[in-house]
């Protein structure tokens with residue numbers, strides 16, 4: 001028997017249900033995966049609440065990253081075999097015991113990387129990859145401010161920036177989260193629940209930073225703009241506190257600022273990007289340069305609890321669901 005975890009309709013975590021389904025059959029170009037671990041992302045909550053639009057009227061299968069074992073191969077698939085361990089990221093559909101999925105999404109998991117680590121890091125690690133290389137190409141001459149530094153994406157970014165020799169300042173809510181981020185690559189931390197992060201940042205870097213990575217949204221914008229040096233860049237890539245609705249193009253005139261609002265799936269769709277970026281990511285994980293902290297694990301059927309923990313800011317690092 002196979003099952004999926006769906007949001008019956010847009011809403012709070014009480015719309016999440018387990019749905020028994022027939023075992024999926026791989027069509028042309030697809031493989032059948034038995035999921036072994038599934039990553040939880042803030043993105044999943046945006047779909048659950050309806051902040052992001054649905055492709056179906058009801059019973060949306062949530063979930064955007066997972067790892068599993070290939071159980072069957074459909075017609076027209078080459079380069080994969082039954083029994084191989086693979087991971088992937090797609091916008092939805094990962095909260096499931098089994099899934100038929102197009103082979104173009106698959107990334108082979110190297111030896112030395114566990115299924116749980118792969119499931120926790122594909123979406124978040126590939127996001128870190130494009131943030132630091134494509135949205136703004138960071139190098140060791142730059143100073144960076146990164147919000148929500150103790151979160152899933154944040155702890156990967158911190159270690160990656162440290163490996164590049166970049167000065168990284170993070171924000172997080174509370175002393176424990178700040179301490180954790182300091183152990184994961186950030187050189188300075190600001191507790192933005194008890195301190196004014198703009199004032200503290202200006203004490204640390206009087207001239208302002210080269211780039212602010214902001215996934216918090218409403219609560220941090222426009223403070224993020226006030227942390228930039230002239231000609232600095234704002235990379236706004238999420239809205240954990242709600243969308244920043246007060247953005248005006250004229251705000252950028254304060255320092256000839258640049259702004260971009262990237263989405264991971266626009267990078268994974270670029271020819272060759274997914275395989276190149278995932279190979280670089282998994283190499284850094286396999287050789288220990290980047291440690292993936294799976295700090296919360298739930299049964300897949302308890303996905304609602306995982307959403308509650310993430311949305312109430314109780315989590316650090318990555319969260320994984322086990323079918």
Ligand SMILES: NC(=O)c1ccc[n+]([C@@H]2O[C@H](COP(=O)([O-])OP(=O)(O)OC[C@H]3O[C@@H](n4cnc5c(N)ncnc54)[C@H](OP(=O)(O)O)[C@@H]3O)[C@@H](O)[C@H]2O)c1
Pocket residue numbers: 040041042043123124127148149150151152153154171172173174177215216219237238239240241242262263264265310311312313314315316317
């Ligand atoms: N655009 C893309 O391609 C892309 C891809 C992946 C992720 N993202 C975005 O990146 C961000 C991080 O994703 P993640 O899955 O790794 O999540 P996460 O960082 O583990 O969790 C979100 C964090 O945001 C902070 N936060 C601040 N205000 C909040 C509020 N009002 N409610 C809830 N949390 C709040 C919390 O940290 P503190 O307690 O420290 O404040 C919370 O732990 C999300 O905004 C996500 O949407 C975007």
